[in-house]
Amino acid sequence: MSTSDSLHSVHAFLCTPIVNELLTTHPNWLCQNAESHTLSSEISSWLEWAGERPHGYSTANGPQVLPPVGEHKWLLLLRYYTHPSCDGLSDLYSTIPADLRELLDATRRLRLSREPGPARFLASSCPQNATREAVYQSVDYESSGIEAPDYARMVGMSPKKAHEVVRMTAYTSRLLCSSPSLRTIRHVVDVGAGQAYLSRSLRDKIGLNVLALDWSDVQSQGAVRREAIGKKRRKREIPTPAQDESSVPHPNDNDPTPAKQQLSALTYMTLRITTDTLLSSVDEWFHRGYQFTTSEERESLYGKPTPALFVALHACGSLTPNILRAFLARLKSSDGNQKWSPQAAIVVGCCYNLLEASDFPLSHELTHPTSGRPPTYLTNNHLQLAAQVPSQWMRSEVASTATRLAIRKVVWRALLAGILARVPNLPANDNKQADDDDYCPVHLRRLGKLNDSVYDNWDAFLARAGEKLGVDLMQGHPRDREMESRLEVMHVLRCILGPVVESFILLDRLQWLKEELQGTGMDVELINLFDQASGSGRNVAIAISPYLRETNSR
Template identity: 45%
Template sequence: MSTSSDSTLLAQICRFLCSDLANSLLLCHPNRLHCKEGASIPMRWTWWDWAASDENESKDGPREGSTNARWLLLLHYYNDPHSSIWQDRFASIPDELKALVDDARRLQIPRQTMQESSSCMHDGSRPQGLRMHGMSPKKAHEVMRMTEYVSDLLSSCGETQAIRHVVDVGAGQVRPSLVLHLRPFYVVVGSTAYLSRNLRDELGLHVLALDWSDVQTQGAARKDDMTKAKRKQTAMALNYEDSSCVGAGKQSYSHLPQIQKGTLTYKTLRITAESLTSVVDEWVANEAPNRACAMSGGFPDQTFLLFVALHACGSLTPSILRAVLARLKSADISRKRAPVAAVVVGCCYNLLEPKDFPLSETLSLSKSRLGVPGVALTSNHLQLAAQVPSQWLGSEDTLNAAKLAMRKVVWRALLERALQCPSWLQVSTARQEGGSDAKQPDEELRSAQPRRLGRLNDAAYADWDTFLARAKERLGSDLATACARDEQTERRLEVLHVLRCILGPVVESLILLDREQWLREQLEDTGMAVKLVNLFDQASGSGRNVAIVLHPRE
């Protein structure tokens, strides 16, 4: 069960997210807020006029670039409320907003990463840098960091040292991680097989890469072929005998048996707890027995597995955990492949199915156990859970990216009123009356549908006039008069958006703590423990970095 401090934190988060101000912010998306003359503004938003003010702000240059912009002031207060540089300006922030930001900062899971020493291998060396064509620095950091962490897990005890087989679930794009430590299985959860290939090449492991889409899986296989050709052409320092050999990487993992190569198998399926169990059993039965017997210390009936997922979108994370728990608690004594540990990286909370929150009995029965009302997560909550505003001020690049993102949200919100009922999209009288120029029913239906602005490239947000011109191209009407730039409303929407984003990490913390508490409840009689670990370095640009680690109780 949870400790007293965990229950207290869960209760505080629920109470905070259900408070009048926080709840009103979470439920009020900028695109839905048609705030002309403050007509739809909640009465409790006494800070609304403060947000609209332009005090001491320069009139030269882009206004959003001013260091006095209200949303930037709130962001600086969120990151460092004791800053000597900003202290005088902080005095202008309304007390209710300071209190909200203070609570949001206090209630979210800390973002500090593990000690820097953990990024080294157990023998003191650092792994070879990734040389995967087409991978961004962010992905490279995450794949390398996950590989390092897996290396540490494999050397942590005798059972884990026998692991030679890995299941990479959701082998698509890479994200931060949720880590389970179960016995004698490991689970790390998802990459476009970047992680799969790195575990094969650096650690010499046999990897089963699972994904939802034939297109995605085939693309990963093609990328792997391209990578093989590139390695041969450039003759890089890895010096493989072939593309599957461990090469130089094996020297960094002295605890592993000195094998010559790992392998990589791609499979596509609809991933559920049941299908995951089935496909793993099939793979182990067909591919693993001989290797398992040789590598597990002479126990032919045991195949030690590590499940990995570095991008477990939406409900994929709970599905993986259910599969692990089901095997761990199975009464079938013939199943010798019970989990040892797991590393699961959750993301894309907006894809989470309603049944997957809350998972824990503590939150499901929150009125009796926590003494506070439960939190019902809406689409707004889940979309904001991926926001990490603490990174926005990290560098000039991240700040510029935040300013661009702010313009996208706010300018589209300003345009929304015109998009709701644009007169130029009405079906013509002739077509309504079925005149001679009437279109076929399907064509008429398409013509009558509201046209969407869709995704615009970054250049479209260079300035307001450029944005309206691009919108005119997409929507087919001149918006210059219908959508005059209202700078007071723009400033208000900026503050609204940054406040909502500041609440996002608290929502994510609630989801992660619920999963941690659920695992504690499920593992109560198994001799296993669970804890949260910060895995990735924020400086790398990784969004979320919190991992859940299951491990044997000490």
């Protein structure tokens, strides 16, 4: 299946009435307008099933007591979504309404896979790019001979962040090894660098000169402090290459020497990052930074632009399209006096809720639809849900506990919205800083965040909410278990649709880049960089590089 066909398949699914209704009906709004809002018959039947209390089920061996999964309908749906062929739950799965199972099957089929390697549809027959896959698979520590890093030694980073930095560094190294045109790259621009963990890793492990860009001066100052701490630590303990467990092969030398490593430098810049400011900051860096280039490289590149790599680990909102626009603008520029040219990019996007309206859709396929196809749009609900990764919610006991708490927060606040809608003479909202979400009642925005412990008990939750709102909520508001179960199912269904929304965004970007890169000699694909078990939420990278004819990554 081509990217274009996949894009239209996802689009058609998201435009179906049932899916559209689920995505645009927030639990808060449903409870606040329970008496006036009428759901479709299909969704109403699901909610009716969701509100039924489990009393056991029958099998060929007679009545059985429900296992823990049966205590919550949302958990049953989640298990079916993640493990549809689990024999131990097949009888329970049969209790799920058939049309609901069909919906879950479709979401599972249309989301992009999250297995490490090239991102594909789970049921796709599209051909694999064997060369690209070889580049990615070489990142695997066991198959590549790279000793797995000791994350505990990576000071300042959580295990999740350390995993992402190590993995992206390894992939960058292998990609630069994969083509003669990429082996000459010694300069990399880390966009949205934050505390510059990735920047320092690319400098120290691969020997690249790095420009670390971030919009926040606080983040840049923090990166400088981390640099100073790292220098002091290295003075106390300087590992040899054999001892440095997180090292990766150097893309330019089979045996990098300390002298070579010392040629690398890290430059920090703070700015508001747009397409134009990104290009101008890189121009400035190259204008100032030729002292970081060896005489041999300067001679070999005389009269040619210096090749550069763009990287971004979690490029929030519209930062991803801005990076890609900058890449394309300089790639297609006819100015013969430019000091640098983009040769590759590895960009991991995130925070779709911060995406500007002008940055979706991007592809000609969606901006110029053929007759008969529905218009393309994404609401705030779509963008909020796109960051959900329900397949990872139960990956560990810690994750499972966090998931249950997160669902309870959403559902209880939705129930509270319904209660507040019936409370007479509720004090007016005096918080002028509340956001403008149309599904979030003003009093819930005024309520703000509550401590996690409040959600351990319904009465404690009502007492604390009433205290903050200045109203007595302790009389006549018992916990509605049936509505709570319905809201849990609805919320989980909406989250399960989230990865399909993300696939829609990513496929649009992929199709757009394929359109823009025609005739440039550049290739683009989506890569799942991080191991699911690490808990990395956003793991899909857009990788741009010259068409790969051979791989020398081993």
